[in-house]
Structure formats: structure tokens, C-alpha cells
Amino acid sequence: MIRVLLAGAGAMGRAWLEAIDADPGVELAGVADLDLAAARRAGPGLPVGTDVAALAAETGADAVIDVTVPVAHHPVTTTALFAGLSVLGEKPVADTLAQALSLVAAADVSGRLFMVSQSRTWNPQLFTLRAMTGHLGPVGSVSTDFHRAPHFGGFREQMAQPLLVDMAIHAFDAARFLLGADPIAVSCQTWNPPWSWYAGDACAAAVFEMTGGARYVYHGSWCSPGAETSWNGEWRVSAQGGTARWDGDHDPVGPAVDGPDGRHSGIGGALRVFTEALHSGVTPMGEVHGNVLSLAMVEAAVDSAARGRPVLIDDVLARAHEQAVREESRPEVRDELRSWTDVRVALRAA
Numbered sequence: 001m002i003r004v005l006l007a008g009a010g011a012m013g014r015a016w017l018e019a020i021d022a023d024p025g026v027e028l029a030g031v032a033d034l035d036l037a038a039a040r041r042a043g044p045g046l047p048v049g050t051d052v053a054a055l056a057a058e059t060g061a062d063a064v065i066d067v068t069v070p071v072a073h074h075p076v077t078t079t080a081l082f083a084g085l086s087v088l089g090e091k092p093v094a095d096t097l098a099q100a101l102s103l104v105a106a107a108d109v110s111g112r113l114f115m116v117s118q119s120r121t122w123n124p125q126l127f128t129l130r131a132m133t134g135h136l137g138p139v140g141s142v143s144t145d146f147h148r149a150p151h152f153g154g155f156r157e158q159m160a161q162p163l164l165v166d167m168a169i170h171a172f173d174a175a176r177f178l179l180g181a182d183p184i185a186v187s188c189q190t191w192n193p194p195w196s197w198y199a200g201d202a203c204a205a206a207v208f209e210m211t212g213g214a215r216y217v218y219h220g221s222w223c224s225p226g227a228e229t230s231w232n233g234e235w236r237v238s239a240q241g242g243t244a245r246w247d248g249d250h251d252p253v254g255p256a257v258d259g260p261d262g263r264h265s266g267i268g269g270a271l272r273v274f275t276e277a278l279h280s281g282v283t284p285m286g287e288v289h290g291n292v293l294s295l296a297m298v299e300a301a302v303d304s305a306a307r308g309r310p311v312l313i314d315d316v317l318a319r320a321h322e323q324a325v326r327e328e329s330r331p332e333v334r335d336e337l338r339s340w341t342d343v344r345v346a347l348r349a350a
């Protein structure tokens with residue numbers, strides 16, 4: 001039995017409570033939130049607090065599920081790792097790429113597992129699409145069309161880049177998984193149509209050059225009423241040996257493959273993979289080293305849109321590394337970051 005603390009008792013925290021409840025190998029030991037009333041509502045009768053380290057000492061928990069707001073991911077996860085806890089964190093890994101690199105170094109120094117839950121990548125249909133892609137030979141391009149018109153209210157409608165920062169990371173992470181490739185460069189434009197109810201840019205079009213030569217093309221909108229795509233978007237893989245397509249909701253269409261090879265789905269699947277990894281000691285998919293380049297795709301796309309020109313991922317990584325060293329407050333983590341001579345190599349070293 002793995003005893004977990006839930007950090008962050010907001011909207012997504014409630015979904016995680018259901019996932020914890022549904023997993024017989026996991027027990028909720030306490031709830032941390034700056035809003036103690038929200039923590040008490042989430043875990044009636046359980047220990048609650050505002051600080052995960054104090055709550056860990058009180059409860060003897062093994063792990064933290066970090067479902068706080070993105071800006072709190074870095075402090076909450078760092079505190080948990082150095083309190084001796086493993087962490088399963090919501091996407092995005094951190095609020096900035098620099099903080100994400102700091103978390104990679106913190107995981108290395110603390111020796112604890114830090115896995116990021118990208119719930120939309122844990123989808124058996126996406127695993128099937130990946131198996132189909134493997135049958136099609138060299139890939140020319142992969143595209144995602146994402147068009148919806150949600151009225152969230154709240155922070156998303158105030159963000160400068162709501163679509164890229166809050167949503168597109170799901171598709172970018174899935175594209176890396178699908179291709180088994182990493183980003184090299186991106187050219188991106190973002191815009192906000194006159195009828196948009198978002199303050200920032202609700203539309204984006206980005207072309208990524210990926211390792212191996214394929215292009216990943218993302219076209220999305222959050223103010224596109226009518227004929228909405230699925231929340232996963234509509235996918236097309238165009239390869240030398242043919243085409244595979246996925247509408248994001250139903251089984252993909254493409255070459256015959258031997259059954260779906262994905263066992264896990266959504267946040268419940270991520271939780272099961274996390275606890276299996278704690279028992280086995282095997283590094284899971286989504287471990288922080290492997291996740292960071294998905295956030296780098298977001299930050300590079302935002303940078304390209306701001307500069308109005310293509311951007312190299314290596315340049316974005318180098319700037320984030322400098323910033324991470326500059327901003328790091330823990331000497332042992334700063335030393336670890338300083339020891340990296342190549343960020344991409346450091347990210348492969350899980």
C-alpha cells in the first residue's frame with residue numbers, strides 16, 4: 001500500500017481524489033492546500049495542512065500527488081522530494097522551463113522519483129496509433145487539429161497564451177511519444193480573433209522540426225464554435241508506407257496492428273504506473289527527465305510567436321539552464337545544474 005498526500009484540493013484535485021479512491025494499492029494519508037477549508041472538504045477526518053513536509057512528518061506518507069497551480073509546482077515538489085517523498089505531479093512539470101530543469105536536478109540530488117502525469121498521453125488509442133505509425137515506415141509529418149470553444153472563466157481567460165501554455169502541451173507530449181522523437185526547432189504564430197472571449201491569444205499554428213526529419217504541425221483554437229474536434233484533437237500521420245488517422249475519441253484508423261498495447265488510461269493510469277515504479281524501481285514513462293522537452297516545445301513556440309521567427313530548441317534550453325542556475329536557492333541543486341555541460345544529455349540521464 002502506497003500512502004499519498006494530495007497537494008492542491010481544487011478542481012483537478014477532486015478528480016485525483018476519485019483516482020486515489022479507485023486504486024486499491026493507494027491510500028490517502030492527508031491533504032495539503034493553502035486553503036485549509038478546501039483541504040478539509042477534500043479529506044474529511046484526515047490530517048490537513050498548508051505544508052507538504054510538515055504533513056509528511058505527521059502522517060509518514062510515502063508520496064505526494066502535486067495538483068497545485070502551475071506556479072506552485074516547483075516549490076511544492078522540491079519540498080516533497082527533499083522531505084524524502086516521491087512525487088507524481090500534474091502537467092505542466094513547472095511554470096517555467098528553468099524551474100523544470102531545477103526539478104530535474106532536485107530529483108537527481110534527492111534520489112526520489114518525480115513523474116509528471118500527462119493524462120492525455122496515457123490513452124490506449126494513442127498507443128495503438130503509435131503501433132500503427134511503427135508499421136508505416138519513415139514519417140513525413142504528423143498533424144493535430146484542435147478546435148473547440150470552451151468558456152472556462154477564471155485564469156485561462158486572462159493568460160497571454162492560454163491555448164499553447166494550458167492545452168497544447170498535451171498534444172506536444174503525445175506527438176513526441178507517437179514519433180519517438182524530440183523537437184529541434186519551431187516556427188509559430190498565435191493570434192486572437194475579434195470575437196474571442198480570451199484576453200490572450202486563443203489560436204496558434206506551429207510547425208516543429210523533429211529529430212529524424214519529420215515535421216509536427218499543430219493548429220489549434222479555443223474560440224472555434226461549431227464542428228468541434230475531440231479534446232485530444234484530430235491526428236494524421238503521413239508516412240512513406242501510408243497514413244494513419246485518429247479522431248481523438250475512437251479507435252484510430254490505419255494498418256492492422258496486434259491489439260492495443262496501452263494498458264493504462266488517464267490519471268488513474270498514471271497513478272498505477274507511478275506506484276508500480278515505486279515497487280519495482282524501474283524508471284517509468286513520464287519520469288521528469290523525459291517530460292521536460294514537452295514543456296520546452298511550449299516555451300519555444302511562445303518565444304517564436306513573440307519574436308516572429310523560427311526558434312531553436314537548443315537556444316531555449318540554454319537560456320533556461322542559465323536562468324535555472326541564476327535563480328536556484330538550494331546549493332546542492334545549483335551545483336548539480338552547474339555540472340551539466342549539455343542539457344539534452346542531462347535530460348537523457350534518468
Ligand SMILES: NC(=O)c1ccc[n+]([C@@H]2O[C@H](COP(=O)([O-])OP(=O)(O)OC[C@H]3O[C@@H](n4cnc5c(N)ncnc54)[C@H](O)[C@@H]3O)[C@@H](O)[C@H]2O)c1
Pocket residue numbers: 007008009010011012013032033034035038050067068069070072076090091092118119120
Ligand atoms: N490533466 C488534465 O487534463 C488537467 C486538467 C485540469 C487541470 N490540470 C492541471 O492540474 C493543476 C491544478 O489545476 P486546477 O484546475 O485544479 O486548479 P485550481 O485552481 O482549481 O486548484 C489548485 C489548488 O492548489 C492550491 N494551491 C495553490 N498553491 C498551493 C501551495 N503552494 N500549496 C498547496 N496548495 C496550493 C489552491 O489553493 C487550489 O485549491 C494544474 O497544473 C493544471 O494544469 C490538468
